Amino acid sequence: MGALRDLFKDYRFAVGFFLLSFLFFLVIASFFSPYDPIQWLQVPRDKPPSWNHILGTNSKGQDVFWEATFAIRNSLIIALIAGLISRIIAILVGFIAGYKGGFTDRVLMGITDGLLVIPLFLILVLVAMLLREALTLVNTGLLLAFFGWAWDARTIRSQVLSLREREFTFTSVLSGNSTLSLVGKEYLPLTIPLIFSTLINNIAWAIGMEIVLAILGLVRLEIPTLGTTLQWAINYQAMLLGHWWWILTPVVLTILLLVALYWFSVSISEYLDPRIRIQRIGVK
Amino acid sequence: MNGLIKVEQLQAFYVLEAMGKKKTVKAVNNVSLNIPENEIYGVAGESGCGKTTLLKALFASIEPPLQLFEGKVSYRINGKFINAFTLNDQEKRELRWTYISYIPQGSMSVFNPVKKLKVTYLDFLESHVRGKAGQDLLSLARHHLEKLGLSPQVLEAFPHQLSGGMRQRVAIALSTLLKPQIILADEPTTALDVVAQRAVLQLMRDIQQEYKNTFVLVTHDMGIHANISTRMAIMYAGKIVEEGPTPEIFSQPLHPYTQFLIHSLPRIGDKTTRKSVPGAPPSLINPPPGCPFHPRCPEVTNLCKDKMPALNNSSEIHRVACWLRRESSGCHS
Amino acid sequence: MVATLKAQNLTKVYSLGGLLSRNKITAVDRVSFSVQPAEIFTLAGESGCGKTTTARMILGFEFPTSGKLYYEDQDVVGLKDKKAWFRKVQAVFQNPFETFNPLRKVECYFYETIQNFHLEKGGGRTQKLFEEKLEAVGLSLPDIAGKYPGELSGGQLQRASIARSLLTNPSLLIADEPVSMVDASLRMSVVNLFREMSDSLRVSVIYITHDLATAYYISDRIAIMFRGNIVESGPVNQVLEKPKHPYTKLLIESIPQPDPRMQPKTPIQFLEEKEEYLRQGCKFSGRCPEVMEICKQKVPEDISFDDVVVKCHLYHK
Numbered sequence: 001m002g003a004l005r006d007l008f009k010d011y012r013f014a015v016g017f018f019l020l021s022f023l024f025f026l027v028i029a030s031f032f033s034p035y036d037p038i039q040w041l042q043v044p045r046d047k048p049p050s051w052n053h054i055l056g057t058n059s060k061g062q063d064v065f066w067e068a069t070f071a072i073r074n075s076l077i078i079a080l081i082a083g084l085i086s087r088i089i090a091i092l093v094g095f096i097a098g099y100k101g102g103f104t105d106r107v108l109m110g111i112t113d114g115l116l117v118i119p120l121f122l123i124l125v126l127v128a129m130l131l132r133e134a135l136t137l138v139n140t141g142l143l144l145a146f147f148g149w150a151w152d153a154r155t156i157r158s159q160v161l162s163l164r165e166r167e168f169t170f171t172s173v174l175s176g177n178s179t180l181s182l183v184g185k186e187y188l189p190l191t192i193p194l195i196f197s198t199l200i201n202n203i204a205w206a207i208g209m210e211i212v213l214a215i216l217g218l219v220r221l222e223i224p225t226l227g228t229t230l231q232w233a234i235n236y237q238a239m240l241l242g243h244w245w246w247i248l249t250p251v252v253l254t255i256l257l258l259v260a261l262y263w264f265s266v267s268i269s270e271y272l273d274p275r276i277r278i279q280r281i282g283v284k
Numbered sequence: 285m286n287g288l289i290k291v292e293q294l295q296a297f298y299v300l301e302a303m304g305k306k307k308t309v310k311a312v313n314n315v316s317l318n319i320p321e322n323e324i325y326g327v328a329g330e331s332g333c334g335k336t337t338l339l340k341a342l343f344a345s346i347e348p349p350l351q352l353f354e355g356k357v358s359y360r361i362n363g364k365f366i367n368a369f370t371l372n373d374q375e376k377r378e379l380r381w382t383y384i385s386y387i388p389q390g391s392m393s394v395f396n397p398v399k400k401l402k403v404t405y406l407d408f409l410e411s412h413v414r415g416k417a418g419q420d421l422l423s424l425a426r427h428h429l430e431k432l433g434l435s436p437q438v439l440e441a442f443p444h445q446l447s448g449g450m451r452q453r454v455a456i457a458l459s460t461l462l463k464p465q466i467i468l469a470d471e472p473t474t475a476l477d478v479v480a481q482r483a484v485l486q487l488m489r490d491i492q493q494e495y496k497n498t499f500v501l502v503t504h505d506m507g508i509h510a511n512i513s514t515r516m517a518i519m520y521a522g523k524i525v526e527e528g529p530t531p532e533i534f535s536q537p538l539h540p541y542t543q544f545l546i547h548s549l550p551r552i553g554d555k556t557t558r559k560s561v562p563g564a565p566p567s568l569i570n571p572p573p574g575c576p577f578h579p580r581c582p583e584v585t586n587l588c589k590d591k592m593p594a595l596n597n598s599s600e601i602h603r604v605a606c607w608l609r610r611e612s613s614g615c616h617s
Numbered sequence: 618m619v620a621t622l623k624a625q626n627l628t629k630v631y632s633l634g635g636l637l638s639r640n641k642i643t644a645v646d647r648v649s650f651s652v653q654p655a656e657i658f659t660l661a662g663e664s665g666c667g668k669t670t671t672a673r674m675i676l677g678f679e680f681p682t683s684g685k686l687y688y689e690d691q692d693v694v695g696l697k698d699k700k701a702w703f704r705k706v707q708a709v710f711q712n713p714f715e716t717f718n719p720l721r722k723v724e725c726y727f728y729e730t731i732q733n734f735h736l737e738k739g740g741g742r743t744q745k746l747f748e749e750k751l752e753a754v755g756l757s758l759p760d761i762a763g764k765y766p767g768e769l770s771g772g773q774l775q776r777a778s779i780a781r782s783l784l785t786n787p788s789l790l791i792a793d794e795p796v797s798m799v800d801a802s803l804r805m806s807v808v809n810l811f812r813e814m815s816d817s818l819r820v821s822v823i824y825i826t827h828d829l830a831t832a833y834y835i836s837d838r839i840a841i842m843f844r845g846n847i848v849e850s851g852p853v854n855q856v857l858e859k860p861k862h863p864y865t866k867l868l869i870e871s872i873p874q875p876d877p878r879m880q881p882k883t884p885i886q887f888l889e890e891k892e893e894y895l896r897q898g899c900k901f902s903g904r905c906p907e908v909m910e911i912c913k914q915k916v917p918e919d920i921s922f923d924d925v926v927v928k929c930h931l932y933h934k
Contacts, residue, residue, distance in 0.1 A: 167715040170678070174707055174782070175726050176700050176733025189720045330800040331771075448664075477663035477827050482871040504801050507873035541802075548805045550834040551874065552857050557809070558834065561802035564770040 007271055016264035019256055023072055030069035035062065037070040037224050049245050056245035059236040067224050068249050072257070074137055075226040079206035081141025083199050086149035091195065093153040095183050098160025109157070115150040123147070124209070128218035135219050144206045152198040159194055163187050193272040200265030204258050211254065226250050226257075287318035288466055288498055289342060290365060294355035296341050299348075309568045311337035313522035314355075316595065319466070319500060324492055326513025326530065327502045328545070330565060334522040335502040336389065339468045342500065343386045344368035344376055359383065381412055385459040389470040394455055395443040402439035405458060412462060428461050429454075431494070432487060449480025453487050460491055467491075468500045473508065485512050506549055510534055518542050521566045521576035524595055528602030538604040540581050575607070583608055619689050620651040621789055621821045622675065627684035629670050644670045646845040647684070652789065655819040657811060659832040659853065661868075662842035668825045671842075672791050675823070676708055688789075704734060707782035711794040713774035717766045723777055724762060730784045750780040753818070754810055772803030779810060783818070790814070793825045804831075811835055829872055833857050841865050844900040851925030861927045863905045899930065907931060 007013045035042050041061035049056040055064040097108040124147060128135060135143070163169065163186070172182045207226065213219050214227025221228050233239075233247040293316055298309040311334040319325055319342070327335050337350065346352050346369070358365040361383065371379070380386075388394070395404050402422060409421040416424070426436035438446060438454055446454070452472060460467060469488070473481040489512050492499055501513055509516055509530060517527040518539065526539040537543045544561045563580035566572055572579050578588040587607050595605040629645040645667040652658045660668045673679040675686065677699055686694050688705065696702050710716055717723050727747050730736070737743045748758050754776040761769070761777055769777070775795060782790055792811065796804045812835045814820045826832050832839055833853055840850035841864065849862040860866045896903065902912040909930060917930045 167710045167712055168718040170708070170710065171716050171726060171778070171781070172718075172729075173678075173699075174676075174703055175730040176703060177729060185721070185725075186718050190718070330802055478829075478868060478871045478873075479663060481873070485873070505873070506801070511873040545801060548802070550805070550808075550830040552830060552833045552869065552872070555834060558805040559809075560805040564772065565800055565802065 007267065010267045010271070012263035013267035013271075016260045016262075016267065019260035020264060023253070023257055023260070026069045027073040027076065030066070030073045033066040033069060035066050037062075037067060038222050046241075046243055048243075055249055056243070058232070058246045059238070059243070060232065064246055064249050067229055068253060070224040071226045071229045071250060072253060074223060075207055075210060075257075077137050078141045078144065078210050078225065079203040081138060082144035082148055082206035083203040085142065085145035086152070086202055087195060087199050089145070089149040090152040090156055090198070093149070094156025095160055095187065097153070098157040099164060099179065099183055099187075105157075109154070112150045112153050115147070116154075120147055121212075124213070125216065125218065128213050128216075132218060133220065137223065137225075140210065140213075140219060141206070144209055148202050148205065152202065155198065156191060156194065159191050160187060163190060193269040196272065197265050197269040200261050204261050207254065207257065226254050230254075288321050288360050289317075289319040290358040290360075291315055291317040291319070291342070292355050292358070294338075294341055294357060295353040296337055296346060296350055296355075297353055298337075298350050307569050310334075310522050310571055311350075311568055312341060313568075313571070315522075315524055316355075317517065317524065317527070319498060320515065321465075321498055322492075322496045323514045324488070324499045324501055324512050326509040326516040327500065327519055328504065328506060328509055328516060329519035330504050332565060332568065333519045334568065335519050336470055338519070339386070339470050339500065339502055342466075342468055343380075343384060344371065345386075381408075381459065381464060382462045383464055384466045385462075385464040385468065387456060387459050387467065387469045387472060389474065395451065397443050400440060400442055401454060405439060405461075408458060409461070425461060429457055432457055432460075432490060434487075447480065449476050449483055452476060452480070452484050456484070456487055456491070460495070460497075463495060464497065466498050466500065468502075470502050471504075472501070473503070473505075481508075488512060506545060518545070521571050522568055523576060523592070523605065525577065525606070526602075526604045527595065528604075532602050536602075538602070538609045539577075539606050540583055540608075541577050575605075618653060620687070621654050621689060622823075623651040623687040623690075624671075624675070625649050625685040625687070627671065627674060627686060628682050629667075629674060629679065630682045643845050645674070645681075648842075648845075648847055650840050650847065650850060652821050652823060653837075654788065654821055655815055656838065657815050657822045657824055657836040659824045659826060659836040659839040660842060661826055661829060661832050661839055663827060663868075665844075666842040667845040668842050669793055672708070672793050672823065672825055675791060676706065677702060700733070703787075704785045705787050706789045706791065707785060707787040708791040708793065709775070709778050709782055709795050712798050713771045713778060714766060714798075716774060716778045719766050722763060722765055723769065723774070724764075726781055727784065730781055734785050736784060746784065750783050751777075753783060753814075754780045755806070756780065770803070771799045772807060775799055775807050776810065779807075779814075783814070783820070786818075787820065789821045789823065791823045791825070794827075795824075796831065797826070797828065808835055829857060829868060841868065846900065846928060847926075848901070848928045849925065851923075855925050861922070861925065861932065862929050863907050863931070864901050867906075899928075 008017075039062075043053065043057050043061055043063055045057055045059055045061045047053060047057045053063050053065065055068065058064050058067070093108050093112060097105040124143070127143060131139070131143070168186060169182070172186050177185070210219070210225060211227035211230060214221070214225060214231045215234070217231065219225075219228065221231065230247070230250040233243075233250065238244070238247040293314055294312055295310075295314055296312040298311055300307045300309065313334070315338065327338065329335050340346065340350065341357055344357060352369060357368045359368050359379070395401060402425070405425045406418060406421060409425065410418070413421060422439070425439065429436045429438070434453060434457060438450065443451055456469075456472065472488070473484050476484065485508065488499055488501070491497070501508070503509065513530050515528070516530050516533050517524050518533070518541065519525070520541050526533065526537070526542050533542065534546060537546050541561065548558045548560050550558055561580055566576050566579070574590045575581070575588045575592055578584045581588065585607065593605045593607045595603045597603050626647040626649055627645055628643065628647055631642050631644055632640065648667070648671060650658070660671060662668055670679065674681050677696060681694060685692060693702065717726060724747070728743065731743050731746060737746055751758060751761060756773065756776050760773065766774060795811075796807050799807055808831050811822050811824065815822055824832065824836055836853045838851060839853045839856050840847045841856065841862065842848070843864050849856055849860065849865045856865065857869060860869055898914045899905070899912040899917050902908050905912065911930050915930070917928050917933065919926050919928050920932045922932070
């Protein structure tokens, strides 16, 4: 497609895309892992990288490389659930509040502001402590989604507020369109760059939060995620003992993942920006 | 020739790059002009014809994506002509506001909305006038405003407390504070209604008559030009197609485009049908070959499609760029 | 002849500041006028005089604080069925580049209008109807088909906007500054279109503008608005050639005539918009060259002279 070709000319997209593909490839690899992700003592402990174990083994007796594939997969699952569900809520709240205005707007924004004002970190920690055993991947995702929609709902709402005053809104009303179809056909295309970039930001945030919760020991530590593998490595003094392969793996992978996400999002939202798109249309 | 600014074969284009595709917008395409002293020099033409770019070039403010391809702009300072593009930033800064001033489009929005006007004025004066303290500078500003018939009280106001017309006049006063010899005004009355517009034009005329400086007034509104411009240039697709004293341009427009522009203006008291120019304004990325007006010209010939006519003298003071108006029509001496 | 539209004492009041503020601005103050079938009626005035607010009330985008609006003798204030209303009344706006969503093809709006109002009776006529209206405004199908707004000129977009508004065969078209953002070289052809529509299609047009020259050129009757009031109204020849209200005279004098031989006259004063809105008595008294004591205290009544109605104490004898 012409669009993809154009996107690849931006180095950020190219690098982001390749990094993400690489990480995605690792996720696929996790389904072919010869080792069980949860069992301990499957291989000799604390061995540095070798041909048998590309990234060495950890103090629990697990292959670091294969654990990492599960870690990425699980972290991404949590982050995707969090990101997608919080988008849906943010879009619904943002569009309805922005377009309807009046009382509906005030009520919805009251709820949103309430969530924004809560000291997020404390509440998250509290809830996580209470729910610890119930925090499966999906539940962690849902928990993060619950706290992740408020800010973006406001952002989307302010975008809708300004779109409402533009003349094509009136043209659409005069063309007989109902509110729902107007908002969907007119506003959604123009807000997609915004929604997309907030999605990626949200995913990055969720990955970060998960790591934080894991380091604090508030999730189910036997499920390998980027956060939990890091937590185990710290717990077993990997740094002090010189087992660099164990601690560096989650760190480097997280950095790669976040940088890739950021560049991917920035290049795509610039590409989708209506002004640049219009310039392109004019070139013929 | 008592010209203040000389423009010679100026070519200034915008080079845009979007997603790997390069576009060159030929905004000012081989323009040669002489801006005289003590005149209100009008530049007319529709949106997208290159007039704003011409002003930027006159102000020596050529910054990416605008690039200078050819030609030069020379200022006459102390009797000598100096190429404006060879000046460094420091020299340009010294000339700006004291020799040449620029009032951009929509400058009624140029004031910081959270500061009183006098703070903006003070900022401006302090960076340009050496050796005077705040109070002295403010009284300089007040004196200037009074002289122009504006109440010095406006300095105490916030921008939003004044109407658009008032803000525009205050912006004009600010730009003429240091008595520059040339003032470039880009569509100074666009967002204003007819009554506010009249006041702004009045102010400009008063300033010109008082200080005997030169205004270069860019606007698409022919009515404004008829009102205050003493000499005019008509721009089309980045080129000057006609130039001359305003009364002559209006009473005897030579270029077919100018003729259309003038005859299409409605006036009160006259209900005869008016026609506009057929076709659509040309693209500056791919301007038509030869004369840029030829696709819309009712008198087009084959020569017009091929070659661009030069801006020739139809008479000493009235020039036109059209193959069909080459020889002097013998009506002015 | 039943008037197509009749406004009676239409009023819109906005309160300034927050919920508890007492400052009110009467953006539209007891405005009354009527528009006859197939006539072009101009609402003229400076920016901020209330003409756009009036248009929005007619279209139903704002609710009047008080007053009545009749469409062919039927009360239409607070009409619930907006769609039925838009069959009869349509609008064209000022900015042709914003009229259509830059990310959507222009033709989408046409097809939507045809679909939503069930305008095509029986299959296959949709494209014919589209083409018909395009031709009525001087455009052809290849000009518009498949194009985005960024690919068309201001003049073409404005014509397309007019064509779309004609799809429902409305009897009233509201045109809010339709040519102020169209290039000078294309302006008159769009203005001429309105004249044609009113003559051949029998559509009434409410033409909103601050440009009295084009208003003179195409309208039949005109109303001059100042800070929410209609200060003078009547047949366009009379109002613009022999103005009675001092404000009308000021407006006409201020138009920069495209004739270098005519130079304007006396310098004029300015007063702040909000101050004038909150003024007691006649709102123009602050800058009226012919102001009298009574003007500052009492709001003038409407006085009729044949067809012209003026709101001014000068004529109160």
